[in-house]
Amino acid sequence: MRRALGRGLVAALLVSLVAATGAMPGQAEPAGGERGLQTLGGQGWQVQSSAQATQPGAEVSKPGFDTRTWLKVRPDDGGAPGTEITALLQNGKCPDVYFSDNMRKCFGYTTDNAGPVTIPPFDVPWWFRTDFTPDGSGDTRQLIVNGVIGKADVWVNGQQVAISSTVTGAYTKFTFDVSKLTTKGRNTVALKLYPNDPGAMFTVSDIDWNQVPPDNNTGIHFPVQLKVSGALNNGNARVLQDNTKDMSRSTLTAKTDVTNNGDRTVTTVAKATVTDPNGRRDTVQQTVTVQPHSTQTVTFRPIVIDHPKVWWPYYLGDQPLYTLTTEVQGSGTSEQFGIRTVTTGLISPSPAAPQGVRQYSINGKPLVIRGAGFAEDLFLRYDSADIAKQIRLLKNMGINLVRVEGHFLPDDFYQQMDRAGIMVNAGWSCCDHWELPGNEKGVTDEDFKIIQNSAQSVGERLRDHPSVITFNWSDNQPTPRQEAVSLQGFKDADFTQPVVASAEYKASPKLGQAGEKEGPYDYVSPSYWYDTTHFDPTDDSRTNVGGSWGFDSEQSAGDTVPTRDSLNRFMSADEQAKLWQDPAYNQYHLNFEADHGGYAFGTLFTFDTALQNRYGQWNSLDQYVQQAQVQNYENTRSQFEAFIDHSTNQPTPATGTIYWQGNKGWPSLLWTLYNNDGDQAGSFFGAKKANEPLHVLYGYDDGGVTIDNLGADKQDGLTVESKVYDTDGNVLDSQRTAPTSLASQQVSTDVLKPKTPAVTTPPAKAQTYFVELLLRKGNQVVDRNVYWLSTQQDVVDWPASYGNPQATMTQYGNLKGLQNLQQAKVSAVAASQRQRDGKQATKVTVTNTSKQPIVGFFLRADIRRGNADGSEKPGDNQVTSGVWSDNDVTLWPGESQTLTVTYDAADLRGATPVVSLQGWNLPKFDVKAGSDLVSCAAQEAAVAAHNILHVG
Secondary structure, eight states, X not given: OOOOOOSHHHHHHOOOIIIIIOOOTTOOOOTTOBTTEEETTTTOEEEXXXXXXXXXXXXXXXXXXXXXXXXXXXXXXXXXXXXXXHHHHHTXXXXXXXXXXXXXXXXXXXXXXXXXXXXXXXXXXXXXXEEEOXXXXXXXXXXXXXXXXXXXXXXXXXXXXXXXXXXXXXXXXXXXXXXXXXOSSXXXXXXXXXXXXXXTSSSOOOTTSSOOOTTTXXXXXXXXXXXXXXXXXXXXXXXXXXXXXXXXXXXXXXXXXXXXXXXXXXXXXXXXXXXXXXXXXXXXXXXXXXXXXXEEEEEOXXXXXXXXXXXXXXXXXXXXXXXXXXXXXXXXXXXXXXXXXXXXXXXXXXXXXXXXXXXXXETTEEEOEEEEXXXXXXXXXXXXXXXXXXXXXXXXXXXXXXXXXXXXXXXXXXXXXXXXXXXXXXXXXXXXXXXXXXXXXXXXXXXXXXXXXXXXXXHHHHTTOTTEEEEEOOSSOOOHHHHHHHHHHHHHTTOOSOXXXXXXXXXXXXXXXXXXXXXXOSOOOGGGGGOOSOOOTTOTTOTTOOSSSEEXXXXXXXXXXXXXXXXXXXXXXXXXXXXXXXXXXXXXXXXXXXXXXXXXXXXXXXXXXXXXXXXXXXXXXXXXXXXXXXXXXXXXXXXXXXXXXXXXXSSSOEEEEEESOSOOSSOOSBSOSSOTTOOOOHHHHHHHHHTOSEEEEEOTTTOOEEEEEOSSSOEEEEEEEEEEEETTOOEEEEEEOOOEEEOTTOEEEEXXXXXXXXXXXXXXXXXXXXXXXXXXXXXXXXXXXXXXXXXXXXXXXXXXXXXXXXXXXXXXXXXXXXXXXXXXXXXXXXXXEEOSTTEEEEEEEEEEOOSSSOOEEEEEEEEEEEOTTSOBOSSSXXXXXXXXXXXXXXXXXXXXXXXXXXXXXXXXXXOEEEEEEEETTEEEEEEEOOOTTOOHHHHHHHHHHHHHHHOO
């Protein structure tokens, strides 16, 4: 993996990483950092198009070059200056870029998601430059370029260090010896970035997820660094672990690379220390001899830990982290890691999956993966606090894994996932240059070097993070040589986590069968997810047969309609009018595909067709949004519940589902569980309900009731009560089970079967009814789950659906009876209390006080900024940092539920907390949530009386 320019001036400057530094390309710094490693540009970068900055690199890269007319750019929380559009945004070139189609108006429009940049001013190279003063002492200075988006010429102090044919690849790493080019004072580095082309470069693309940024994200995504060291340099530390099957013992083998930058052979002592979470240290040391201008990998004597503190996903245990430090003559490293074992393999061969389906286990415990695709900011701006907020949302929903396809984030992202206990499925992208032609025609030796470099770089970034449990190729399996060089890169990185050949049911020569499938991506009915038998025998990839069997790496029912609060933040009045009046309209916040059907996701047409057929025609934006919330909720809940319900099925168990996608890097109507503003629409609470740690669910396939325990501890004394209601509130059936117990991860099916109205087919009149399930532990209700169902069922035409990302429906369920629900009477009492760490909690107890048997259907609470009299402040008053214990609840007369929301107290901006409550058949009203330390009991009489007078 040597990189040598061999061209005139730069030939003397570019030094092979093996011979000169001992650091192979792709070598990333450990999580805690290496001593002497400096991120450049901390005081800012200067960015300008080469159309304006026409001077040659020899001038642009000299200290003191005049950049007064250049764009001044602050690095993000990952230490990188970002993309060309990021530079423009920071300089006020497009205020409110995510509102409506402002991005298109400001910067242009492209539908080419995997091609060259063609839109001015981004179709020419741009300069990124910054000044730096080397930190610390040492005569050896190495410039580290951690990949670029596009390709780049690299200059230092007026001298070219590398050309763009060398520095390319979003996830490569190149190290250049600049010892003779730099001084101890002011220096300058400048990179000339050439436009990104995902169709021809191993880089970043957004596929069909969003509108395409017109600069195609050309820029610097990871920090440019300087390593200052003395004669000896210690880096690339890592730890390999060998754990017993029962996790009672862990054998840890630390490694580090020692580089001799001098002209003499050096013999020295290297030390490695492992510190456990309680501060206990184990140190080993070894004598090492390193030849001049070479690198020696030190493999230390193993450290054996009895009864280690084991890392678990958050719902199964704690996330203790150990620290590895290494020391060689003043050069040191520090990083954290977790002790855990990941195993995966193929289980349960069947006609649908002849070689079996993929299953994952952590520390010997098999898991049902309940994942979500994770997208970074559309302009690749990394915000550590925003990641922390998203982690709160993911854990609140019960999501246990995020899949990050083709995008690798700064180390802080993985550190936060480590601490949060959320697993990460990393991998390459589909649908761009990462997917090579099967015959490898036109792929050069240099391409394969970039692929191997990228694998090693990524492997070194990810290898010691306990959250990272696997690495996947995407749609297509790698070609034979691509697989071979990638696996060599991972091996060189000591990346030992499972690597999987495809996100579909495909195989590669070395890795074998992936055992996964993909799709659907557009509307399917809730009952679709419960399918266990249908597949196209002529399609070996098993794509778009997304029922709950096997492992589905990406799937959902398509569009997500946010709440009105969120819509108002990113959609114009005209776009909102189109939303409920024109299903065929290409909404800018879908994507660039202006059609529907097949693999076109630019309109809500398919979603709206189902919504109208199942729930009836809407006559306003508010009614449309309300119906969409309900449809998103039931479908998302069903997706996750089906895979839990069928996790014990034979011959083909359901082992995992990954909702596509969980989030987006901008406001979106397509594939989200939560919007980029933190908005939690129906899809969010549907997922949350399905993934409750102790849960009761109703099976759409056989009408049976299942209970599951996804937590770490055994649960005793569990009973289920079911009731079936008609829309008039009459109880049609009531049943209760005897007490039972569930072990951790146990799923118990068919604990009872409610008696529901008989199935009807047109022209017979359809009946809408409800099934309410209450799960109790002793006398306490620990889970409430309500279904709205129809005697007229959804029917999928499976043969017509094969190969399509949406279901072809021969009959829609008829839930139009919900339109006739009478208005409910509901009271609410709320109070708030300050918590530690700047948080505040508000509790609201919601009670259906209707005198008649009228259901309060799909009741939603929101926390808002209000006035002292309990009214809402004008404008956008929603507190978006809140996470709820439950929401979108359904109650019958006499039933109550207490909902708790925790949020950042600062988000109130000094206002009084107010809870708004509204529902399908409940007009919106507000409840003053009191002040700190005010109890619900103190408010109950006055507030309840007020509410009863004002809610119908």
